[in-house]
Amino acid sequence: MFNLFKIEWLKIKTYRTFWILFGGFLISFPIGFSLLAYKYMESMQNTKTIEENLLKALLDAPFVFPKVWHASGWMGGMFFILIAMLFILLITNEVQYRTHRQNIIDGWSRMDFLKAKFSVLIFFVVVSTLVVFIMGLIVGSIYSTSTTNIFAGVYYVGYFALMATLYLMLAFLIAILIKRTGLAIIIYFAIVCIVDNVIGGIFTIRESQLGYYMPLEVVDSLLPFPFKPKILEKRTMADYTLVIGAFAYMAVYAYIFINYFRKTDLKT
Amino acid sequence: MLSIFLCGSICIQLFKKTEALLKFLLSSLPIYIPLMAILSINNLTKNYRSIRALDNVSFAVPPKTVFGILGPNGSGKTTLLGIVMDILKPTNGSFKWAGEQSSDELRKQIGTLLETPNFYHYLSGEDNLKIAARIKGKGLDDIPKVLKTVNLYDRRKSKFNSYSLGMKQRLAIASTLLGDPGILVFDEPTNGLDPAGIAEIRELIKDLNRQGKTIIMASHILDEVEKVCTHVAIIQKGVLKTVGSVHEIMHTSGTQNVASLLIELSAADNDLLKNILQGMSGLESVAETDNGIEIICPENITPEQVNSYCFEKGVVLNKLNVKRKSLETRFLEITGKQSDR
Numbered sequence: 001m002f003n004l005f006k007i008e009w010l011k012i013k014t015y016r017t018f019w020i021l022f023g024g025f026l027i028s029f030p031i032g033f034s035l036l037a038y039k040y041m042e043s044m045q046n047t048k049t050i051e052e053n054l055l056k057a058l059l060d061a062p063f064v065f066p067k068v069w070h071a072s073g074w075m076g077g078m079f080f081i082l083i084a085m086l087f088i089l090l091i092t093n094e095v096q097y098r099t100h101r102q103n104i105i106d107g108w109s110r111m112d113f114l115k116a117k118f119s120v121l122i123f124f125v126v127v128s129t130l131v132v133f134i135m136g137l138i139v140g141s142i143y144s145t146s147t148t149n150i151f152a153g154v155y156y157v158g159y160f161a162l163m164a165t166l167y168l169m170l171a172f173l174i175a176i177l178i179k180r181t182g183l184a185i186i187i188y189f190a191i192v193c194i195v196d197n198v199i200g201g202i203f204t205i206r207e208s209q210l211g212y213y214m215p216l217e218v219v220d221s222l223l224p225f226p227f228k229p230k231i232l233e234k235r236t237m238a239d240y241t242l243v244i245g246a247f248a249y250m251a252v253y254a255y256i257f258i259n260y261f262r263k264t265d266l267k268t
Numbered sequence: 269m270l271s272i273f274l275c276g277s278i279c280i281q282l283f284k285k286t287e288a289l290l291k292f293l294l295s296s297l298p299i300y301i302p303l304m305a306i307l308s309i310n311n312l313t314k315n316y317r318s319i320r321a322l323d324n325v326s327f328a329v330p331p332k333t334v335f336g337i338l339g340p341n342g343s344g345k346t347t348l349l350g351i352v353m354d355i356l357k358p359t360n361g362s363f364k365w366a367g368e369q370s371s372d373e374l375r376k377q378i379g380t381l382l383e384t385p386n387f388y389h390y391l392s393g394e395d396n397l398k399i400a401a402r403i404k405g406k407g408l409d410d411i412p413k414v415l416k417t418v419n420l421y422d423r424r425k426s427k428f429n430s431y432s433l434g435m436k437q438r439l440a441i442a443s444t445l446l447g448d449p450g451i452l453v454f455d456e457p458t459n460g461l462d463p464a465g466i467a468e469i470r471e472l473i474k475d476l477n478r479q480g481k482t483i484i485m486a487s488h489i490l491d492e493v494e495k496v497c498t499h500v501a502i503i504q505k506g507v508l509k510t511v512g513s514v515h516e517i518m519h520t521s522g523t524q525n526v527a528s529l530l531i532e533l534s535a536a537d538n539d540l541l542k543n544i545l546q547g548m549s550g551l552e553s554v555a556e557t558d559n560g561i562e563i564i565c566p567e568n569i570t571p572e573q574v575n576s577y578c579f580e581k582g583v584v585l586n587k588l589n590v591k592r593k594s595l596e597t598r599f600l601e602i603t604g605k606q607s608d609r
Contacts, residue, residue, distance in 0.1 A: 101382070
C-alpha cells in the first residue's frame, strides 16, 4: 500500500486546496488549543472565593497531566472536521473529473483505487494523532507541576485516532456513494452535526443507553467535553464496548462502499 | 496380498507407458493451432435501464492488425471499449484479452485513450504523465520521448487546464504510448485535432502498426478508418452488422460477392438520364444527387458500356466519373442513411 500512497502523494502534493485545509488544521488546532489552555489556566490562577475554588476542584484542571490527553483529543476532534472535508473533496474530485476512470484504465484494479485512498486516510489519521499527542505533551508540560503520572491518560490519544478513523471512513462512504462534491459535504455535515446528535439525544432523554451506539456518537462519547464534571456523566457502559461498536461501524461502511465501487459503472 | 500389489504396480506401469506413447503421437501430428486473438468478445450485452446499448456482440481482433470499430453516434462503440477496459460492467457476456480473463496486469500493458482525456487539471502535462507511468509500473524515462512524438514537449510544464482541446487530446495519446505497449486502444483519436494533427496521428498509427503493435480504433470518421485500418467491425444501435478485413467489406455488395463500382454521371437533362439508366440492365442502383446521377454497378459493367448505352438512347453525357466504391458507400448501405438518436 505504500507504493499506492506514493502515487496519491504525487496527486496531492501540488494541490493548493490540500495545503490550505491540511495546513489549516496543522496551524489552527495547536494555536486554538494553546490559547484555550492559556486563558483557562490564567483564570483559574486567580480563584479567591470558595465558589470558584469548588468549581476548580469539580472541573479537575483539564490542562495538566494526565487529563490533558483527554482535552487534546477532544479539541483535535473539533478541528478534525477540516480534514474530513478535505478527504471528501479529494475523492469526489476524482469522480467529477473522471480521473478515477483514467487510473483504472492505466492499470489499477477497483480495489487498488480504494486501497490508495485508504492509505491517504491512514496518513491523515497518523499525522493528526501525532499533532494531538505533541500538543498534549507541550501544554501538559507547561501547566503541570508534578511529573508523576504523565502518561496515565494517554489512551485518550488512542481514542482520538479511533475517532479520526471512523469519521474518515464515514466520509469515504459518503464520497463514494454521493459522488458530487457539494452534496457530499452537505450530507456529511448534516449527519455529523445534526442527525447523529439529535437521534442520540432523543435516546438519552428517554433514559436509554442506546443513544451512545449511534454511528458517530460511539466515538464522540469516548472523548466527551472535558469541562463537564464527572457527576453529570450519564453513560454507563464501559469504554471497550464503544470501541467494539466503532470497529463494527467501520466494517459495515467498508463492506458497503467496497461492494458498491467494485460493481458500479465508473461514470460521473 | 503380494500378488495384488504386483498386479497394481504392473497396471500403473502400463498406464504410464500408454500416456507417454499418446503424448508422443499427439506432438508429432500436424495439428493446426490458430493464432490467438488479441481480444475476443463473446455475446457482450449492456443495458442502461431500458436502453440496450450493446446486443450480443461477438468478434475477435487478430494480432498485429489495425482494427477499426465503426458506427454512427450512439452505436455502442465507447460502451464496448469501456467494458473491455473494466470501466463499465456488462449485463451479460464476456471478453478475453490475449486468451486470458481480463486482469489489471494486462491493462498495464495496453495503452488506452477512452472518450475524453481525463487528467488532473492543476497538474502539468509532465506531472500527469508521471502519475500514469507510475500506475502502469513503467519508468519515467519514456516521458520526454512520448511528449516529443506528439509535439507537446515545449508545453510539458504548463498546467493541463491551460491546454487547448487539441493539446489535451495529444497528451492523452502521449499517455497511451508510455512504456511502449504492444496493444493500443483509441476511442476517436483525432477528436479535436486540426488537419495537420489528424495527418500526424494517422502516420503515427501506421508507424506503430509497422512496429508490430495491434491497434484497436473506434471512429465514425470513415475516411480515416479507410486510410488506416486493416480490419473493421461495423456496429449500429448496439448490433454488430459486419466484421472482416476492409478489403472484404469494400468488395462485397449486399448478397453478391462481386466488387462494385460507383459512377457519377451528368447530362443536360438529368431527369431523362435517370429514366434511361433505370432501364439499363445489370445496375444495382440509380440515385439522384446534387451533382447529377450516381449509379452502382458490378465491375463487369464498364464505363464505356454505360457511355455508349446513354448515347444510343439519345443522351449526351457531360460528366462521367468513376469512383472506386468507398467505405463510405458500403457503410451507408449497411447502416442506412440516418444518424442515430
